Amino acid sequence: KAGVTQTPRYLIKTRGQQVTLSCSPISGHRSVSWYQQTPGQGLQFLFEYFSETQRNKGNFPGRFSGRQFSNSRSEMNVSTLELGDSALYLCASSQGAGNTEAFFGQGTRLTVV
């Protein structure tokens, strides 16, 4: 069974630009969650999509948005990039029920210059 696939692995963007990251979950998993990891703030939950609907949201500004497609693949978009958005963005896939494991992809390393 293929794991969670995130693309691209690395990105360099300029302040003010926007970026789209992609995540393909494990086959059969309907929940995709996104996390941001920085040295200062650690791992923080951004949002979760389940069956194409946002089910949970973390405390991030509206510049961070996402969506999920009918095949459960998800995209995350960050608009008007700031230097502080430089981070490792991780996507997690799960079946979506209460007591199931969340499996992570390798992440997308975003650098904003």
Next chain:
Amino acid sequence: SQQGEEDPQALSIQEGENATMNCSYKTSINNLQWYRQNSGRGLVHLILIRSNEREKHSGRLRVTLDTSKKSSSLLITASRAADTASYFCATAPVYTGTASKLTFGTGTRLQVTL
């Protein structure tokens, strides 16, 4: 925001020794999961323990959970150099009804030397 803290922040041991990491959290949980991360790469799922379980084993890993103290521990026995990584605990809160909104601890950096 981080729900929990892990201690120690860093741990250095020799190959063959056991490593114990502790995690504390603040709110009621559905389950607690442990992950390993190598040098800024993705998180590898190690083990999940449900709130009604007290201990769980997987290979060289042993996890305990004390919901009354809101704490968990991860024991790695007979450590190997390949165990060198950062280890994180993550909790799934009760109120969301889902395992998907995880809150992570601050992590323990484990160094295993030959």
